[in-house]
Amino acid sequence: MTDQIREQLSALLDGELPRDEMGLLMRRLDKDPELRRTFGNYALIGETLRAPGGRIAAPSLAARVSAAIGEAPAIVGKTSTAGPAATVELPQHVALWKRPIVRTALAASAAVTAVLLIRPDVTQVAQLEVTPASSFAMSASPTPAQSQRLAGYLVAHSQFSTPMVRRNLLSSLLAADPGITRVSYEMGQAP
Amino acid sequence: MKSREPGDEDAGLPAGTEQSDLELVRRAQQNERGAFDLLVLKYQHKVIKLVARLLRDPTEAEDVAQEAFVKAYRALGSFRGDSAFYTWLYRIAVNTARNSIASRQRRPLDYEVELSESEQNNVAARLKHDDTPEATVLSEEIRQTVNEAIELLPEDLRTAIVLREIEGLSYEEIATAMDCPVGTVRSRIFRAREAIDRALKPLLD
Amino acid sequence: MSRAAVCVAACLLAFSARAEDDARAWIERMSESLATRNYDGLFTHSTGRQAETMRIVHRVDNGKSFERLVSLDGSGREIVRTREEVHAYLPDRRVVIVEPRGDDGSLLKSLPTPGPALDRNYQLAVGPKGGRLLGREVRVIDVRPKDIYRYGYRLWLDEDTAMPLQSIVTNGIGNPIEVIRFTQLQMKDRIPAHDIEPTVDATGFQWIRTGRKLAAMPQLPSNGGWRPLRLPPGFRLVASRLQPIPGSPMPAQHLIFSDGIAAISIFIEPGAQTGPRPPETSSMGSANAYSTSVHGHVVTAIGEVPAATVREIANSVVPVEGFEVPADSPASSAR
Numbered sequence: 065m066t067d068q069i070r071e072q073l074s075a076l077l078d079g080e081l082p083r084d085e086m087g088l089l090m091r092r093l094d095k096d097p098e099l100r101r102t103f104g105n106y107a108l109i110g111e112t113l114r115a116p117g118g119r120i121a122a123p124s125l126a127a128r129v130s131a132a133i134g135e136a137p138a139i140v141g142k143t144s145t146a147g148p149a150a151t152v153e154l155p156q157h158v159a160l161w162k163r164p165i166v167r168t169a170l171a172a173s174a175a176v177t178a179v180l181l182i183r184p185d186v187t188q189v190a191q192l193e194v195t196p197a198s199s200f201a202m203s204a205s206p207t208p209a210q211s212q213r214l215a216g217y218l219v220a221h222s223q224f225s226t227p228m229v230r231r232n233l234l235s236s237l238l239a240a241d242p243g244i245t246r247v248s249y250e251m252g253q254a255p
Numbered sequence: 256m257k258s259r260e261p262g263d264e265d266a267g268l269p270a271g272t273e274q275s276d277l278e279l280v281r282r283a284q285q286n287e288r289g290a291f292d293l294l295v296l297k298y299q300h301k302v303i304k305l306v307a308r309l310l311r312d313p314t315e316a317e318d319v320a321q322e323a324f325v326k327a328y329r330a331l332g333s334f335r336g337d338s339a340f341y342t343w344l345y346r347i348a349v350n351t352a353r354n355s356i357a358s359r360q361r362r363p364l365d366y367e368v369e370l371s372e373s374e375q376n377n378v379a380a381r382l383k384h385d386d387t388p389e390a391t392v393l394s395e396e397i398r399q400t401v402n403e404a405i406e407l408l409p410e411d412l413r414t415a416i417v418l419r420e421i422e423g424l425s426y427e428e429i430a431t432a433m434d435c436p437v438g439t440v441r442s443r444i445f446r447a448r449e450a451i452d453r454a455l456k457p458l459l460d
Numbered sequence: 461m462s463r464a465a466v467c468v469a470a471c472l473l474a475f476s477a478r479a480e481d482d483a484r485a486w487i488e489r490m491s492e493s494l495a496t497r498n499y500d501g502l503f504t505h506s507t508g509r510q511a512e513t514m515r516i517v518h519r520v521d522n523g524k525s526f527e528r529l530v531s532l533d534g535s536g537r538e539i540v541r542t543r544e545e546v547h548a549y550l551p552d553r554r555v556v557i558v559e560p561r562g563d564d565g566s567l568l569k570s571l572p573t574p575g576p577a578l579d580r581n582y583q584l585a586v587g588p589k590g591g592r593l594l595g596r597e598v599r600v601i602d603v604r605p606k607d608i609y610r611y612g613y614r615l616w617l618d619e620d621t622a623m624p625l626q627s628i629v630t631n632g633i634g635n636p637i638e639v640i641r642f643t644q645l646q647m648k649d650r651i652p653a654h655d656i657e658p659t660v661d662a663t664g665f666q667w668i669r670t671g672r673k674l675a676a677m678p679q680l681p682s683n684g685g686w687r688p689l690r691l692p693p694g695f696r697l698v699a700s701r702l703q704p705i706p707g708s709p710m711p712a713q714h715l716i717f718s719d720g721i722a723a724i725s726i727f728i729e730p731g732a733q734t735g736p737r738p739p740e741t742s743s744m745g746s747a748n749a750y751s752t753s754v755h756g757h758v759v760t761a762i763g764e765v766p767a768a769t770v771r772e773i774a775n776s777v778v779p780v781e782g783f784e785v786p787a788d789s790p791a792s793s794a795r
Contacts, residue, residue, distance in 0.1 A: 074445040077297065078419060079275030080426045086278065094289040104296040105452050105459065110420045111300040112401045114741050119307045120394045121299035122317055123459065129295050129324040133288070212557060212668060213705070214742060214749055214760070219539075219546050219559040220703050221725035221747075221762050224716045227494035228615075228624055229723070229764050231516065231529070232640060234539050235505040236745025237548060238531040239512045398738070421741070421767050428635060432608070 073103050077110070100126075276340040284331055291331070295324050298341060302348050309352040319355050323348040396458055404454040408447055415443035483584035486601050489622035490615065496520055499623070500655065501645035502532070507638050507745055519651040526656045538660050549660040556662055558669045560704070578720040581606055581694040591616065593625050594642065603721060604634075609692035609769045610722050611637070611746060621647060629746040631766065638746040668706050686713060686728045688761075690776035692769060694719040705729055724763030724770065726777060731756045739774075741767055750774045 072089050075081040081089070093099050108120065215237060222233040276297075282290035302323060307316040327347050334343055405413055411433070418429045426444075430437045500517045513532045518525065530538040538549040541561060548557040578584070587600035597619040604612045612634065616626040623645065629638040695717040702711040712729035736753035743749070749762035750770040754777055761774035 070449065071442065071445040074448050075426075075441050076275065076293075078426065078444065079272035080441065081275065083278060086282075090282065090287060090289050090293075093293065100292065100296060102452065103293060104299075105455060106448050107297045108300060108397070109401060109448055109451050109455075112398055113405070113417075113420045119300075119303050119313070119316065120397065121303040121320065125299050125303070125317060125321060126292060126295045128317075128321050129328075130288075130292060132321060132325045133291070133328050212555070214751075214762070215548065215557055216559055216668075216706070217703070217725065217727055217749070217760060217762050218744065218747060219548060219557070220714060220727075221716070221723065223546075223561060224699060224718070224725065225723045225764065226721065227491050228627060229721075231494065232505075232627070232629065232638065232745060233747050233764065234529050235503075235514055235640060236507075236638070236747060238514055238529055238535060238537045238539060239505055239507070239745065417768060421771070422631070424631070428631075 069099065070102055073099065074106060077103065077106050273339050277336050280331065280334060280336070280340055283328070284334075291328055294340065294344075298344060299324075301341070302344065305345065305348055306352045309349065310356065315355065319352050320348070322355070323351040326351060397455065400454050400458060401451055404451040405447075408450060412443050412447040412450070415440055416447035419444050483586045483601055483603075484578065486586060486599060486617055486622060487584075487603070487615075490601075490617055490624055493622045494518070494624070495525060497621070497623075498648045498651045499645060500648060500651060501642050503640055503642045503645075505638070505640050505745070513643070517651060517655045519653070519656050521653075528656045528658065530659065536660065538658050540656065540658050542656075547658065549658055549662060549665070551660055551665075554665045556665050556667045558667060577694055581610070581692075581719050582612075582721060589619070594645070596620070596625060598625055607692065608766065610719065610765050613721070623647070629764070685780050686715070686726070686759075686777055687780055688715075688717075688726060688773050688776045689778055690772055691717060691724075692719070692765075695724060698723075703727060703729075722764050724761060724765060724773060726773065727760045727762070728754075728757050728777065729760075731758050741771065743767060755779060 069089070069092060072081055072085060073093075076086065076089060093103070104123075104126065111120070218233060218237055222230045225233060276294065279290045279294050283294070299320065302320045303316055306319045306323065307313045310316060310319060323344070327344050330347065334340070405416070408416070414433060415429060418424045418432060419426075424432065426437045426440045429440045433440065498519055500515075502513060502515050504511050504513050506512070512535075515528075515530050515532055517528045519527070524543060525541070526543070527541040528538065529540075530536075536551045540547045540549075543561075545561055546559045548559075550557070583602075583604040583606060585602040585604070587602070589597070589599065591598045591600055593616050598616045599619060601615040601617055602612070603615070612630040614628045614630060615624050617623065618625055623642075624640075625645065626639070626641040628636045628640075630636050696719075697715060698718045699714075699716040701714045701716075703714040704711045708730075710730050712727045715726045715728075717724045717726070731753055736756070736758075739750065739752040741748070741750050746764050747762060748765065748767040748770050749760055750767065750773075751758055751760040752774050753759070759774050759777045761770040761777075763770060
């Protein structure tokens with residue numbers, strides 16, 4: 065069932081595919097360029113949602129990389145059949161609360177749309193009115209990111225946070241964190 | 256990394272994507288080429304965006320991105336997994352862009368404040384007359400198509416994919432949030448992607 | 461219901477109300493300690509990707525607060541809050557970003573007073589006495605959001621000083637996204653002024669400074685002429701100001717909304733002459749930002765709330781009816 069295979073692809077992209085299913089899927093991917101394209105499209109969808117607009121890679125890039133690598137020698141150096149075991153210590157996630165509050169919010173039928181539609185507070189009637197969800201208004205063309213402006217905004221914003229939150233925000237600014245996976249913003253990060 | 260004190264409440268974070276990337280890296284290190292291909296497919300758009308920002312001449316972005324990926328592949332043997340794969344790839348991409356600029360003896364485009372207004376106009380003009388103008392127009396169409404497709408999705412599919420792609424929640428967290436089994440989450444996200452992919456097909460074929 | 465049952469019910473209600481007051485009181489004590497005391501400490505800041513050690517020095521002098529934060533490993537970046545300004549030293553970029561200090565440095569203003577409306581949007585709870593951390597007695601305070609539009613907090617407060625020895629920011633499902641934990645903390649009677657001075661050698665750095673004197677702005681309504689149509693429940697406009705932008709005579713409009721715990725800023729600035737930018741999502745630690753274009757302006761929503769929240773808010777910003785969206789030419793501001 066190709067649907068089943070594509071669902072595995074989707075799970076693989078999210079890092080949610082059990083390891084024992086990866087082997088078969090990888091072999092299929094090696095043989096089927098259509099499947100590889102699908103994987104690439106799924107990745108593109110995510111990128112577009114997080115950072116709509118801007119450049120995307122030309123469809124030929126992956127093939128060009130593959131061709132260029134074909135001329136390169138196979139990987140030498142540190143390889144181990146056991147995998148990168150000892151030094152990789154990824155934290156396990158632990159829920160702090162047993163009963164998630166968010167369940168009540170999402171249980172209400174209207175709230176399922178709440179992910180994309182935030183209901184206005186009725187006590188702020190003077191300022192707000194209910195409007196239907198609108199799609200993105202502006203078309204965009206790519207220009208360079210104004211990353212240090214965002215830092216300025218963050219600092220300006222932090223002045224109005226509570227003292228603890230301000231400290232958290234400024235600490236985040238101090239932390240060098242280039243590996244933000246879902247973000248298209250690269251401010252002040254040194255290689 | 257940091258040491259754990261006994262009795263400390265574990266303050267870890269979900270690491271699904273990172274573990275999956277590491278698994279792909281491990282396979283690539285054992286010369287499973289398909290594994291590295293997947294990593295390229297996954298991160299190519301991010302790398303292109305990053306590199307295009309750093310280069311004065313965005314038409315070189317494809318070449319520099321390709322070079323970065325090849326460098327990463329060659330250096331894969333030395334990647335030990337003590338940072339996320341993308342973090343490591345990011346640094347390689349930035350270095351590759353820097354070197355390419357240095358070899359052309361230009362100043363890196365780090366902060367837009369360094370550009371005078373006329374220079375900014377030049378960059379924009381060049382983008383409009385890009386070697387690959389289709390790439391620019393295409394990305395805009397892709398954005399619109401994806402957004403329209405998302406709006407048309409049924410509630411549960413849309414919620415699932417938004418929680419995954421924008422909030423970065425794991426399947427388990429989404430299952431908790433949506434009060435459904437993990438298998439349902441996986442299926443909903445897949446169906447959402449399928450629907451959007453169908454809408455994209457005419458654009459990308 | 462029998463009288464006894466009613467009484468028990470009433471007592472339980474009173475108890476829980478007192479517990480909420482209790483939690484609020486602890487949070488106020490914490491803010492007061494952070495803002496008004498002198499201290500020098502080391503803490504780790506982690507987001508799961510990496511942990512960094514930082515030092516914080518906080519000094520109070522003549523009713524004004526000063527602060528220095530420095531990263532001890534990794535970036536070497538440093539932030540200093542002086543009397544008038546905030547300086548962010550980024551040695552990896554050889555740049556110093558200077559922002560005017562939004563507050564006047566006075567302590568009273570920097571203390572938030574979370575109102576009773578807080579309970580509508582958060583569930584507050586205080587743990588029992590007897591917890592310990594860093595060899596100190598602590599109380600654990602839970603601040604749980606009642607919806608998915610905001611983050612939660614779990615705080616380990618020192619029993620004696622209410623300083624947050626450990627604080628965890630959590631997402632809507634209770635999973636941690638940022639942890640700040642002190643490894644060393646000294647409360648001091650006084651801090652020498654030179655401890656607040658930056659240690660980065662900034663010779664040759666570029667100073668990115670916003671303009672001192674802003675061009676006079678035309679009269680703006682109190683919300684600056686823009687408003688978000690959609691905001692999570694409980695957020696109110698708490699301030700409206702102008703944010704100077706480097707290299708531009710026209711400042712950005714800055715609106716600040718708060719629900720008593722979290723704050724969200726919306727910045728509206730004239731768009732680039734080269735055309736609208738593509739929308740962008742960014743995140744740093746527990747802060748998320750989303751930028752998009754509206755009517756030739758760039759709207760950025762930023763705050764310590766989930767990414768989907770800032771995205772929705774930014775996308776809902778519109779000019780107030782009847783308000784002429786200002787053209788971004790210096791001529792219009794010459795009054």
